[in-house]
Amino acid sequence: MKFVIENFGCQMNDHDMGKMGSVLIDHGHLPGSIEDADVVIVNTCCIREKAEQKFYSLMGRLQLLRRKKGLILGVTGCIAEQEKEGIFERLPFIDFSLGPSNIHRVAEAVENAAARTRTSAFGDNGLSLSLMIRPHNTRRGIKGYLTIMKGCNNFCSYCVVPYVRGREESRRSDDVLAEVREMAARGIVDVTLLGQNVNSYNNGNDDLSFPELLREIDAIPGISRLRFVTSHPKDISQELIECFGTLNTLCESIHLPFQSGSDRILALMNRGYTAAEYLGKVEALKKQCPAIAITADCIVGFPGEEDGDFEA
Ligand code: SF4
Known part of the structure; x- marks a missing residue:
């Protein structure tokens, strides 16, 4: 599948975006554009109010795209962690939500979504797995x-x-x-x-x-x-x-x-x-x-x- 990751926030988030991209490529997915993507992941920031507002406005647009094209939609990062399961009430159309310590599970979440199963993972996993991912040199x-x-x-x-x-x-x-x-x-x-x-x-x-x-x-x-x-x-x-x-x-x-x-x-x-x-x-x-x-x-x-x- 082709994927796109939209990123908000700090350099850590930017780096996490690279890590998720690398995990998806390792699982056979390909980077794409918003026009041809099958999967759109939004990596979020809850520190800056403007980034949070932009995120919710982007999700409104992606909801329309999802209806039109049947996209898989995922949310990762700090808003995912802050809202936890509550994010599915606010954005009932998304397929998965992963906090920053669980981004190593992104390929599993995409595969679950393709099989119409929702994935959510929050909190420290205690195994440093998200910290250990080395992003590819893209x-x-x-x-x-x-x-x-x-x-x-x-x-x-x-x-x-x-x-x-x-x-x-x-x-x-x-x-x-x-x-x-x-x-x-x-x-x-x-x-x-x-x-x-x-x-x-x-x-x-x-x-x-x-x-x-x-x-x-x-x-x-x-x-x-x-x-x-x-x-x-x-x-x-x-x-x-x-x-x-x-x-x-x-x-x-x-x-x-x-x-x-x-x-x-x-x-x-x-x-x-x-x-x-x-x-x-x-x-x-x-x-x-x-x-x-x-x-x-x-x-x-x-x-x-x-x-x-x-x-x-
Ligand atoms: S609590 Fe926030 S502002 Fe204070 S040191 Fe930690 S990251 Fe920085």
Whole structure:
């Protein structure tokens, strides 16, 4: 069958789309276009309101196409996880729904749909199967992404990620390094490591720490640029800061969301650091790497925020 995956959301979702495409190709399906597809899968995001609105509007159009052509329609990703079985009430015409930890079951879901059986799978499977899929090299170019961990244990009070992406889980470092070597052999020189909380990679595990992993990747011949997203300020260690001054391949940039400059609001957000601690890490990064570019996210108008918090 020919398939199309429509994607919304972050780089992790983009990467998950590549993984699902690879699983389907391994099961004999072929990539197609919306005009000739037998299967349309929509990989969703529930973090951005606009992406959610666009998703429901797209599903309205796909419902018409399904009536006309008898398409198989599947929903994957964060809205699938958030809504769970409830998505079949809102979108009764879809054939399957898989949360992000269950995308390895996409070929099975398509085959079930062809046999008129509905599939749904949510929650952590505990086996890291979705994390272990290595996407095929379907994109040309010198830049590649790889997911090294998923999930988040932080439970910031405004964020749905721990509920839809589950608890933190890291890939074994030997598996990550093998994939980077494969990428280098394919001509990829610019690698971005992905994770919801990427710098807490292997936190508490008996394996390489995040700075150790960066050092190992830095030594792989052929890789000339190394980046990672997204980092949590509380997990920026001195050892990681020193990597910016010592590793040739590590790009001089970091995305480090601070969210608020007010300690009161940071506590309400459950961010786990104070404004002074955040600024201390920024200073240490600049000292280690004066040219470093630091980008950030900031929430304005958090519930309870007053003028003094805004100006802090
Ligand atoms: S650390 Fe990031 S992903 Fe985790 S709960 Fe906070 S904002 Fe969400």
